[in-house]
Each structure stands twice: as structure tokens, then as C-alpha cells.
Amino acid sequence: QMTQSPSSLSASVGDRVTITCRSSHNINTNLNWYQQKPGKAPKLLIFAASSLQSGVPSRFSGDGFGTDFTLAISSLQPEDFATYYCQQSFNTPVTFGPGTRLEIK
Amino acid sequence: QVQLQESGPGVVKPSETLSLTCSVSDGSISGYYWSWIRQPPGKGLEWIGFIHYSGTTDYNPSLKGRVTISLDTSSNRFSLKLRGLTAADTAVYYCARRQSQYQLLSYYYVMDVWGQGTSVTVSS
Numbered sequence: 706q707m708t709q710s711p712s713s714l715s716a717s718v719g720d721r722v723t724i725t726c727r728s729s730h731n732i733n734t735n736l737n738w739y740q741q742k743p744g745k746a747p748k749l750l751i752f753a754a755s756s757l758q759s760g761v762p763s764r765f766s767g768d769g770f771g772t773d774f775t776l777a778i779s780s781l782q783p784e785d786f787a788t789y790y791c792q793q794s795f796n797t798p799v800t801f802g803p804g805t806r807l808e809i810k
Numbered sequence: 811q812v813q814l815q816e817s818g819p820g821v822v823k824p825s826e827t828l829s830l831t832c833s834v835s836d837g838s839i840s841g842y843y844w845s846w847i848r849q850p851p852g853k854g855l856e857w858i859g860f861i862h863y864s865g866t867t868d869y870n871p872s873l874k875g876r877v878t879i880s881l882d883t884s885s886n887r888f889s890l891k892l893r894g895l896t897a898a899d900t901a902v903y904y905c906a907r908r909q910s911q912y913q914l915l916s917y918y919y920v921m922d923v924w925g926q927g928t929s930v931t932v933s934s
Contacts (some may be wrong), residue, residue, distance in 0.1 A: 753911070753916070756911075806856050
């Protein structure tokens with residue numbers, strides 16, 4: 706089971722934000738992060754806990770190992786306001802966190 | 811760049827079977843896993859299952875044996891059948907490519923290409 710905190714977050718353009726994801730069991734670094742905008746499919750941002758997917762801006766970064774993980778956005782841009790999901794790829798069934806909605810303050 | 815496109819009925823009656831197809835273009839279905847994921851209105855993402863191009867499948871146990879995913883390599887498509895529909899199956903259904911990416915001496919599975927999603931409503 707995956708949990709995320711906070712469930713929602715208000716921030717301003719230029720802010721640095723951090724989202725936390727926790728797994729109920731050890732998943733090493735088998736953790737991915739996705740961004741989803743309203744009416745769109747999820748987009749892969751980070752895989753293997755900390756590796757940036759090709760084409761994703763470097764202001765996104767991931768960290769963590771085992772059960773605790775973070776996604777950070779160093780300087781929020783207007784296009785970053787979206788919902789973020791973590792997902793474990795350690796085993797099946799594949800599971801997603803409940804999501805963190807990032808809103809403009 | 812490979813593209814995925816879901817197709818199927820927008821409305822299905824309770825107790826009936828949902829059939830969806832995902833067409834793969836600008837790339838081959840061979841060599842990869844192909845997934846289905848759904849998202850009920852206003853809620854999070856739920857993995858349904860995947861199929862390997864060899865035909866091996868894996869499904870979410872939460873769907874209690876109602877799911878079948880199949881592959882048609884000759885037409886570069888894969889399909890989802892979900893039986894015994896209820897209102898709880900109302901969702902946007904996405905297809906996605908699952909592939910392994912190599913990093914730091916290990917392989918990691920990601921869903922890196924997604925279709926745009928198709929909305930399915932279960933209603934009489």
C-alpha cells in the first residue's frame with residue numbers, strides 16, 4: 706500500500722515544494738512519480754526513485770529508498786500545477802499512491 | 811514516438827461485459843508489456859493488469875477474475891475485457907506501455923507511454 710502527503714498543497718510560482726510517498730513495505734528504489742493534469746493521461750517524471758525521465762525539466766527531483774520517498778520541485782512554474790502520483794514497481798499488483806493535488810496560492 | 815489510442819463504447823449496461831481496444835501506432839507491439847489502468851471520476855489510478863508480447867498476463871486480484879487482456883500482434887493492438895460490470899467500474903480507462911529502463915546496474919519498470927484515455931459509464 707502506498708500513501709502520500711499532503712493530499713493537497715497550495716504554493717506560489719517560484720516556490721520549492723516537496724511531496725512525500727510512503728510504502729507499507731520495502732520496495733528498494735522501485736518507485737516512480739507521475740504528473741497528471743485535468744483531462745489528461747499521467748506523465749512519467751521520475752523512475753527508480755531519483756532518475757529523471759528524458760525530457761523532464763531538471764527542477765524536478767526524486768529521492769528515497771526502502772519505504773520513504775520524496776518528490777521535489779525546486780522552483781514552481783505555472784505548468785507544474787497538477788496532481789502527482791507515486792507508484793511502486795517492485796511487484797504486482799502495481800499500486801499507486803492516492804495523489805497530491807498541487808494548487809496555485 | 812509510439813502512440814496509443816483507446817477505443818470502445820462510452821456506455822455499458824450493468825452486468826454486461828466491457829470490451830476496449832488499444833491501437834499501437836508508430837512502433838511495434840513486440841518486446842514490451844502492455845497495460846490497462848483506470849481512474850474513477852475524481853479519484854486516483856488503479857492498475858488493472860498487463861500482457862507481455864509473449865502472451866503472459868498479470869491481473870489485479872481486486873478485480874476478482876473478471877478481467878482478460880489479450881494481444882493481436884498482426885494488427886498491433888491489445889484489448890481489455892471486463893465482465894460483470896457495476897457502477898463501480900465507471901471510470902476513464904487508459905492503456906499504457908510498460909517497459910524496463912536501465913539505471914544504476916538494475917532494470918526498473920515504468921509506464922512511459924499512455925493513451926489519452928476513454929471514458930466508460932456503466933448505466934442502464
